[in-house]
Amino acid sequence: MALIGPECTTTVLSDRFFDSESGSLVPAIISVENGVVAKLSSGQSLPAVAFAGKTINLTGLLVTPGLVDFHTHLFHGQDLGVHADTLIKHGVTAAVDAGSAGAHIFPAFKELVIDKSKLRIQSFLNIATVGTTSILLQGELKSPAYCNEEIAISTALNFPDEIIGIKVRASKDVGGDFAVEGFLKARSAATKLGLPLMVHLGPAPVDVEYILERLGAGDILTHAFTGWEGNNLVVDSKPRASFVAAKKRGVLFDIGHGMGGFDSTVAKVLIDHGFYPDTISTDIHTYSKEKVVGLPEVLSKFVALGMELSEVLKRATTSPAEFGRFNTIGVGTIYPGMQADIAAFESIEAEQIFSDCHGHSFAGNMRLVPVFTMINGEVLFDRDGRAN
Numbered sequence: 012m013a014l015i016g017p018e019c020t021t022t023v024l025s026d027r028f029f030d031s032e033s034g035s036l037v038p039a040i041i042s043v044e045n046g047v048v049a050k051l052s053s054g055q056s057l058p059a060v061a062f063a064g065k066t067i068n069l070t071g072l073l074v075t076p077g078l079v080d081f082h083t084h085l086f087h088g089q090d091l092g093v094h095a096d097t098l099i100k101h102g103v104t105a106a107v108d109a110g111s112a113g114a115h116i117f118p119a120f121k122e123l124v125i126d127k128s129k130l131r132i133q134s135f136l137n138i139a140t141v142g143t144t145s146i147l148l149q150g151e152l153k154s155p156a157y158c159n160e161e162i163a164i165s166t167a168l169n170f171p172d173e174i175i176g177i178k179v180r181a182s183k184d185v186g187g188d189f190a191v192e193g194f195l196k197a198r199s200a201a202t203k204l205g206l207p208l209m210v211h212l213g214p215a216p217v218d219v220e221y222i223l224e225r226l227g228a229g230d231i232l233t234h235a236f237t238g239w240e241g242n243n244l245v246v247d248s249k250p251r252a253s254f255v256a257a258k259k260r261g262v263l264f265d266i267g268h269g270m271g272g273f274d275s276t277v278a279k280v281l282i283d284h285g286f287y288p289d290t291i292s293t294d295i296h297t298y299s300k301e302k303v304v305g306l307p308e309v310l311s312k313f314v315a316l317g318m319e320l321s322e323v324l325k326r327a328t329t330s331p332a333e334f335g336r337f338n339t340i341g342v343g344t345i346y347p348g349m350q351a352d353i354a355a356f357e358s359i360e361a362e363q364i365f366s367d368c369h370g371h372s373f374a375g376n377m378r379l380v381p382v383f384t385m386i387n388g389e390v391l392f393d394r395d396g397r398a399n
Contacts, residue, residue: 020042020043020044020063020064020065021042021043021044021064021065021066021067021388022040022041022042022043022062022063022064022065022066022067023039023040023041023042023043023066023067023069023074023353023385024039024040024057024066024067024068024069024070025038025039025040025041025069025070025072025074025355026038026057026070026071027070027071027072027073027074028041028053028074028075028345029073029074029075029076029321029324029328030053030054031075031076031324031325031328031329031343031344031345032344034321034322034325035321036073036321037053037054038053038054038055038056038057039051039052039053039054039074040052040053040057041345041351041353043351043385043388044388045388046350046351046387046388046389047348047349047350047351047388048341048345048346048347048348048349048350048351049347050347051345051346051347057070065398067383067390067397067398068397069355069383069397072355072356072357072358072382072383073355073356073357073358073379074353074354074355075102075324075328075353075354075355075356076104076328076329076342076343076344076345076352076353076354077102077103077104077105077328077342077343077352077353077354077384077385077386078101078102078103078104078105078306078307078327078328078354079103079104079105079106079107079327079328079331079332079335079337079342079343080098080103080105080106080107080292080293080295080306080327080331081106081107081109081265081290081291081292081331081334081335082107082109082233082265082266082267082269082290082292082293082294083095083098083106083107083108083109083292083293083294083295083296084108084109084111084143084294084295084296084297085106085108085111085124085128085130085132086108086111086112086116086120086124086142086143087123087124088123089111089142089143089144089145090145090146090147090297091111091143091145091146091296091297091298092111092124092296092297093295093296093297093300095124095128095129095130095132096128096129096130098130098295098305098306099129099130099384099386099391099392100305100381100384100392101305101306101307101381101384102305102306102307102354102355102356102381102383102384102392103130103305103306103354103384104130104131104342104352104354104384104385104386105130105131105132105133105331105332105335105337105342105343105352106130106131106132106133107132107133107134107135107175107292107331107335108120108124108132108133108134108135109135109178109209109211109233109267109294110134110135110136110137110138110142110143110178110179110180110209111134111137111142111143112134112136112137112142113136113137113138113139113140113141113142113151113157113163114136114140114159114162114163114165114166115140115141115142115162116140116141116142116144117134117136117142117166117170117174120134120142121170121173125173129386129389129391130386131337131340131342131386132173133173133174133175133335133336133337134173134174134175135174135175135176135177135178135209136163136166136167136174136176136177136178137151137177137178137179138152138158138160138163138177138178138179138193138196138197138200139151139152139157139158139179139193140157140158140159140162140163141157146298149187150180150184150185150186150187151180151185152179152180152185152186152187152189152190152193153185153186153187153189154189155189155192155193158189158192158193158196160196160199160200160203163177163197163200164200164203164204167200167204167206168204174206175206175207175335175336176201176206176207176208176209176231177197177200177201177204177206177207177208177209178197178208178209178210178211179193179194179196179197179198179208179209179210179211180211180213181193181194181197181210181211181212181213181217181222182211182212182213182214182217183213183214183215183216183217184213184214185211185213186217190217191217191221194210194217194222194225195225197210198225201230207229207230207231207263207334208226208230208231209230209231209232209233209265210222210226210230210231210232210233211233211234211267212232212233212234212235212237212239212242212243212272213234213237213239213242213271214239214240214242215239215240215241215242217242218242219242219243219244219251219253220251220253223253223254223256223257223262224253226257226262227260227261227262228260228261228262229261229262229263229334230262230263231262231263231264231265231289231290231334232257232262232263232264232265233265233266233267233272233292233294234265234266234267234269234271234272234273234294235264235265235266235267235272235288236264236266236272236273236274236277236278236281236288237271237272237273237274237277237368237369238274238276238277238367238368238369239271243274243277244264244277244281245277245280245281248280249280249284250280250281250284250286254286255286258286263289263290263334264288264289264290265288265289265290265291265292266288266290266291266292266294266309267292267293267294268292268293268294268299268302268303268309268368269293269294269295269296269299269302269303269368270294270298270299270302270368271368271369272294272368273309273312273367273368273369274367274368274369274371275312275316275365275367275369275371275373276367276369276371278313278316278367279316279317279373282313282316282317282318283317287318287322287326288313288326289326289330289334290326290327290330290331290334291306291309291310291313291323291326291327292306292309292327292331293305293306293309302366302368305381306327307356307379307380307381308378308379310323310324310327310379311363311365311375311377311378311379312365312367312373312375313326314375314377315363315365315373315374315375315376315377316373316375320377328343328344329343329344330343331343332344350387350388351385351387351388352385352386352387353383353384353385354381354383354384354385355381355382355383355384356379356380356381356382357379357380357382358377358378358379358380359377359378359379359380360376360377361376362374362375362376363375363376363377363378381394382394382395382397383395383397383398
């Protein structure tokens with residue numbers, strides 16, 4: 012239940028507002044009417060005056076546009092899926108589902124999850140018609156009968172507002188002897204549709220070089236900063252040459268932390284060489300949620316590894332909003348006329364210890380803890396009761 016409804020005229024006060032255009036942290040007054048940002052005044056000291064309607068004082072917190080998680084699994088009821096609206100308490104207001112549903116079950120996913128969630132959801136369609144119905148069963152690509160390019164294309168054309176690309180888990184454990192053929196079918200379907208292809212990078216023998224040379228501008232490699240031995244983006248303590256070439260031609264690289272998608276030693280090498288991920292995401296699902304915690308925790312790890320906070324926030328707001336086709340309604344930014352999605356975080360400034368998926372621990376000096384979430388003018392999470 013909303014703590015404040017969208018019809019309420021609300022003024023949000025911040026002394027540390029992330030301006031997504033400039034990348035700076037500035038004071039701001041955000042006026043919200045009927046679920047929409049009516050006015051944004053930033054860069055000036057906050058006046059000591061009363062405002063009409065409801066005032067929510069978020070001073071002392073980091074205030075951002077609602078976060079966009081670019082890699083999630085939200086088909087609740089599958090063994091893999093988490094309930095979409097549980098992401099709201101992490102400051103997430105929009106998310107991309109990374110192939111939980113294939114063509115045979117996508118209509119159910121739309122009706123039961125996309126249409127009913129407070130969260131805004133876009134989706135990559137799994138090239139396997141059964142999607143990730145259960146990862147306790149054999150991999151979804153191990154049976155060629157479930158990998159139907161024509162049905163995938165037809166489904167994507169039938170749901171153009173929800174399906175933003177094709178997803179394939181191109182690894183031996185998912186596809187067995189059919190893994191490469193499944194990848195190529197996904198590549199073909201995405202090309203025919205004119206949509207991006209998102210590829211899951213897993214253990215060899217589906218080789219990262221083979222994958223990268225078949226990706227073009229706008230395609231996405233997820234779990235990109237993984238540390239699978241011999242099948243990651245670092246060779247001899249330097250960025251892999253094929254990765255650098257792919258980056259130059261516009262291939263996008265997503266984190267997809269999950270259970271095995273993030274290795275801090277690989278990430279540190281790439282970041283130190285000036286190569287940042289394009290999107291920072293969780294790959295949150297039933298089996299990863301304890302390790303991942305939530306998107307703010309994953310963002311904190313990248314600050315610890317040497318990225319500036321503004322660069323980290325961009326990769327969880329404006330960038331995934333653009334690549335996920337959310338930005339036409341203002342997701343990922345706070346701007347007059349756009350829907351009012353706002354998040355706020357406590358920034359704990361003290362030594363913090365983080366861990367990755369491959370047994371490494373590392374230290375940082377800041378951890379983001381979610382405090383407040385507004386979607387479309389509705390306050391849906393308020394840890395400290397600031398909207399009371």
